[in-house]
Amino acid sequence: MTDGSIHPLHADMLLAMRRLARSVAVISCSHAGRRYSMSATAVDALSTEPPSLLICINRTASLYAPLDAGADFCVNVLSARHRGIAIDCSGRLKGEARFTTGNWQTSVHGVPYLHDAQASLVCAQDGRFVYGTHTVFIGRLTEVLVSGEVDPLVYVNGAYTTARALVSHAAA
């Protein structure tokens, strides 16, 4: 729908998406001397040839303007202990304050990344696709950093949990 009214499937889609468990990432970038970050689950691998990712960004988000201006970005896959950062970067904090928690560093390409993230996938922006409220940005990988055991933070049914908690719950 393009007239601003809520689509009849809106609520049903949200209900269905509660059952799609996703790893939580924080997307970070830098533009004109300022850093930006945002929690995101609409993130996925696009291809390994070339190694590339896609991220879906609401055009109302503060991260949108620097990406629209062409900023390169990093997809930081959060670990179980990064729940606070996920909450900070989805609205509890704003702007530069989102970088006060966590070990944030700057890549050789000038992109901020979370040093102890499960994985930090640094990307050069390499395409985009506008659809509805969101823009899909494509990133071509330029650097990959991996840290610690596999223990991702997961968002499911409107709440944060961990992959380990889900596995131990299923085994019980």
Ligand SMILES: Cc1cc2nc3c(=O)[nH]c(=O)nc-3n(C[C@H](O)[C@H](O)[C@H](O)COP(=O)(O)O)c2cc1C
């Ligand atoms: C678990 C979770 C996942 C989210 N995933 C996305 C996403 O993939 N794309 C997006 O545009 N916003 C996503 N959001 C919303 C943004 O994190 C949030 O609206 C944004 O940080 C607030 O906008 P601001 O940066 O302008 O304050 C998500 C929020 C949460 C809590």
